[in-house]
Amino acid sequence: xxxxxxxxxxxxxxxxxxxxxxxxxxxxxxxxxxxxxxxxxxxxxxxxxxxxxxxxxxxxxxxxxxxxxxxxxxxxxxxxxxxxxxxxxxxxxxxxxxxxxx
Amino acid sequence: xxxxxxxxxxxxxxxxxxxxxxxxxxxxxxxxxxxxxxxxxxxxxxxxxxxxxxxxxxxxxxxxxxxxxxxxxxxxxxxxxxxxxxxxxxxxxxxxxxxxxxxxxxxxxxxxxxxxxxxxxxxxxxxxxxxxxxxxxxxxxxxxxxxxxxxxxxxxxxxxxxxxxxxxxxxxxxxxxxxxxxxxxxxxxxxxxxxxxxxxxxxxxxxxxxxxxxxxxxxxxxxxxxxxxxxxxxxxxxxxxxxxxxxxxxxxxxxxxxxxxxxxxxxxxx
Numbered sequence: 368x369x370x371x372x373x374x375x376x377x378x379x380x381x382x383x384x385x386x387x388x389x390x391x392x393x394x395x396x397x398x399x400x401x402x403x404x405x406x407x408x409x410x411x412x413x414x415x416x417x418x419x420x421x422x423x424x425x426x427x428x429x430x431x432x433x434x435x436x437x438x439x440x441x442x443x444x445x446x447x448x449x450x451x452x453x454x455x456x457x458x459x460x461x462x463x464x465x466x467x468x469x
Numbered sequence: 470x471x472x473x474x475x476x477x478x479x480x481x482x483x484x485x486x487x488x489x490x491x492x493x494x495x496x497x498x499x500x501x502x503x504x505x506x507x508x509x510x511x512x513x514x515x516x517x518x519x520x521x522x523x524x525x526x527x528x529x530x531x532x533x534x535x536x537x538x539x540x541x542x543x544x545x546x547x548x549x550x551x552x553x554x555x556x557x558x559x560x561x562x563x564x565x566x567x568x569x570x571x572x573x574x575x576x577x578x579x580x581x582x583x584x585x586x587x588x589x590x591x592x593x594x595x596x597x598x599x600x601x602x603x604x605x606x607x608x609x610x611x612x613x614x615x616x617x618x619x620x621x622x623x624x625x626x627x628x629x630x631x632x633x634x635x636x637x638x639x640x641x642x643x644x645x646x647x648x649x650x651x652x653x654x655x656x657x658x659x660x661x662x663x664x665x666x667x668x669x670x671x672x673x674x675x676x677x678x679x680x681x682x683x684x685x686x687x688x689x690x691x692x693x694x695x696x697x698x699x700x701x702x703x704x705x706x707x708x709x710x711x712x713x714x715x716x717x718x719x720x721x722x723x724x725x726x727x728x729x730x731x732x733x734x735x736x737x738x739x
Contacts, residue, residue, distance in 0.1 A: 378704055380711035384686045391694070391711045393704035398694055400687055 373421075373445055374414030374461040379453045381409075392453050399453065404430055404437075405444050412454065414461035418445065482515045483507045483579065484662075486637045486648040488586060489515035490579060492566075494523045499570050506572040509662045510651045519557070519582065521564040521575075528552075528569040537581065537700050548581055548700075550574075557582060580635065580652060584699050588706045591713050592639040594698040597670070598654075599636040599647045600738075601629040601661075605668035606647035607738055608636050609726070610696050615673040618655040619730050628735065632660040635698060638667070638717070645721055671726035671738075679734045682725045689723035690715055 375381070381390040388406040390399045401409055407425040408418075418441060426437045448454035455461050479500035480493045489512055494500050504511050535551040546564075548555040553574035557564030564582075568574035580594065587593050597610035598617040609620050621633035631637075631647055634654030639646050645667045649660035672684060672692050684692070694714045701707075728734040 380708040382690070382711070382715040384690060384715070387687050389687060389690055389715070391707065393707040393711075395702070396699075396707055398691060400691065 368419065370458055371418040371442075371445070372414055372416070372457050372460050373408075373412040373418055374455045374463050375409075375412055376453050376455055383410075390453055392451060394452055397451060399448070399451070404432070404440075408441055408444060409454075414455070414463045418442070481507070482512045482517050483510050483651070484512045484515050485510055485579070485583060485650055485652075486587070486592075486639055487664075488519075488583065489517045490582065491517035491520040492523055492575060493520065494525065496525050496570065499523070499525060502570070502572050503575070506576070507651050507659070509649075509659055517562075519559070519562045519564060521555070521557070521566050521578070523575060524565065524567045525570050526567055528571075537577070539581070539701050541701070541703055546585065548578060550577065553578060555581075559585070576652070580698065581700055583637070585701060585706070587637075587639065588699065588701070588709050588713070590640070591709075591716070592637075592645075593710060593713060593717075594650075594652075595636040595638055595693070596634070596696040596698055597636045598633045599631040599660075600624055601631060601647075601663060601665045602627060602738060604665055606631065606665040607668055608638075608647060608670040609673050610636075610670055610692065611673040612696070616675055616728065616730065617673065619675075620673065620728065620734065623730065623732050623735065625732060625735050628738075629661050629663060630658070631663070633658065639664075640713075645717060667721050669722045669724055671724055674725060674727045675730065676727035677729060679726075679728045679737055681737055682727070684723050684725050686718065690718040693718050693723065 378393045386403040388401040388409050411421040411425040422438045422441045427434050449456045478493050479497050480491050481503040482489045482491045538549045540547050544560050546557045553568040555566045555578045566578050584594050597608045598621045599608045618633050631649040635652035637648040637650045646664050647667050648664040649662045651659040653659050
């Protein structure tokens, strides 16, 4: 399995309300609402943890779901969020450091 | 012959939400049109926060139905729609509008300017009717056909209408306030130029009876966001609007108001 790393785009605004995450694209103002499982994936998207590890820890460890089903659904979610430009996806770890002004 | 003197300028200061904006024109008929259009919101002695020179041109033949195109370069804003072109520098407070003699184009420019000013200070324009009763403001939100005009028309005499179309929301240290606006909808009636702390937002739904139901936090935030009037695409401003909407929905009670269109619905609004 090809490793997959995910991180938040900088062009978004997000707020957790209860156990759901509301995200807005700062580029086109599109609004997304993530359910609790998707919210767990979003919160673990640090650019350093592989998606498979996120699913194993944040999803299968917290929710009653089969690992294969969870990973397939997670990949689908990641593709959707990537397509809308609110999630970054790479086969390499993603730096999330904010560049410092010199 | 050389023109030795500029034509006399007529200035009309329109104050909405406590923010006076001066509109200057050389056309006295247009100035009177503005004074009529913004009756109750024209301030004779207001110190304007922003000033616009309005250059009147022949009608372009393009209507106001096009989308507004906006961009911001080096702190200057440029707005364009079929029926107007405008530039505005918030830093200097000066701007210019090019349009034909009509009250609608300048009205759109004012709405756009106010959305930007409010976005920077934690407020917004909301697609909603609003009214004041007992010193408190109530907002009635929904898209076209939801009942904003109907509920405004049904308001009893002790209710002061702030707007039937576009609510003006500002934040101060105590909380959120709604201001009357001249931005009218189907009632074609400007609101009263007063303000009050916002007691609740009602998401309108027509039904067989009158009742108020709670709205989950996520839905409340979504509905507020979707009804905010905002035209700019600058990411920083979009983020501010998002944060403001989240704070607003967490601070002000948002409820669903299902109503049958007669005056009894106002028995619930207190």
